[in-house]
Amino acid sequence: MLKSKLILEDEFAWSLPSVGSGLDEPEWCKLKYIGGTDISFLKEDPSTACAAVVVLNADTLEVVHEEFNVVRLQVPYIPGFLAFREVLCIFGRAIVFIEKLLSFNQ
Numbered sequence: 001m002l003k004s005k006l007i008l009e010d011e012f013a014w015s016l017p018s019v020g021s022g023l024d025e026p027e028w029c030k031l032k033y034i035g036g037t038d039i040s041f042l043k044e045d046p047s048t049a050c051a052a053v054v055v056l057n058a059d060t061l062e063v064v065h066e067e068f069n070v071v072r073l074q075v076p077y078i079p080g081f082l083a084f085r086e087v088l089c090i091f092g093r094a095i096v097f098i099e100k101l102l103s104f105n106q
Contacts, residue, residue, distance in 0.1 A: 031058045037090045047073050051089035053097050065100075067093040 014031045034056045041049045048070065055065040071089045 033064065034058050034061075037094065039086045039089055046077060049073060049086075049089060051086075051093050053090070053093040055097070065097060067097050069093055069096075 035053065036056075037051075037053050039049050039051045049072075051069050051071055053065075053067045054063060056062065057064050069089070069092065071092075073086075073089065
């Protein structure tokens with residue numbers, strides 16, 4: 001079932017300008033930001049972790065936004081199922097960022 005939902009190509013056209021290409025691409029298709037997420041657990045207490053969402057400027061690779069939160073996970077560790085344990089923490093940070101972004105742009 002999941003295999004049928006696999007997306008192999010972006011649905012949005014974006015590009016990175018090549019150095020010295022001199023091509024004028026429309027502003028709307030240039031990649032402007034790169035986002036990443038991670039979660040790191042305390043060695044002393046594997047149910048305590050720091051969830052993070054960081055956004056970089058695609059041209060300069062400078063951090064333009066970051067969200068961090070120390071969380072306590074209630075879901076037990078099961079090998080092979082890390083994503084299910086971590087997704088709520090990461091998703092929560094991403095939602096905070098999106099809400100801030102939307103309120104900033106209004």
